[in-house]
Amino acid sequence: MPENTVAKAHRDSSLTSKSKWVTPVIIVLVVGLFIISMVLGAKKTSGGEEGFGGTDDAAAEAAEKAGAKKWIKPIFEPNSSEVESGLFALQAALGAGIVGYALGRMSGRTKGREEAERASDLNSVDDVPQAAVTSSEDTSTSKS
Numbered sequence: 001m002p003e004n005t006v007a008k009a010h011r012d013s014s015l016t017s018k019s020k021w022v023t024p025v026i027i028v029l030v031v032g033l034f035i036i037s038m039v040l041g042a043k044k045t046s047g048g049e050e051g052f053g054g055t056d057d058a059a060a061e062a063a064e065k066a067g068a069k070k071w072i073k074p075i076f077e078p079n080s081s082e083v084e085s086g087l088f089a090l091q092a093a094l095g096a097g098i099v100g101y102a103l104g105r106m107s108g109r110t111k112g113r114e115e116a117e118r119a120s121d122l123n124s125v126d127d128v129p130q131a132a133v134t135s136s137e138d139t140s141t142s143k144s
Contacts, residue, residue: 078084 078087
């Protein structure tokens with residue numbers, strides 16, 4: 001392995017070795033933000049509605065008050081809000097799976113391309129492992 005790649009690998013570990021407290025602090029802050037929003041959002045509004053009202057419902061109510069009429073009817077309407085939430089969660093999980101698969105494929109392509117470039121950067125016979133030289137000589141002598 002060339003010396004410059006070894007030095008580069010040691011330089012990239014700044015977050016893991018020197019600042020080990022950064023990740024736990026960020027996790028605690030995110031969890032705290034989540035808890036605060038749930039506590040504040042759980043309070044009932046003055047109209048007795050949920051604190052986390054959907055913007056879709058608010059927009060639909062505002063449009064109906066303005067005199068707008070529905071253009072289309074839904075194809076399928078779930079029986080309860082639990083079924084609707086479950087279908088939404090299923091849709092989100094499928095979308096996350098597709099995005100994760102696509103990102104994994106792109107990452108794999110990039111890593112494969114980098115490995116191929118490293119393999120093609122062999123400058124001299126000294127860089128080739130001895131087993132590869134021996135096996136290529138054996139195959140050339142067996143063919144003739």
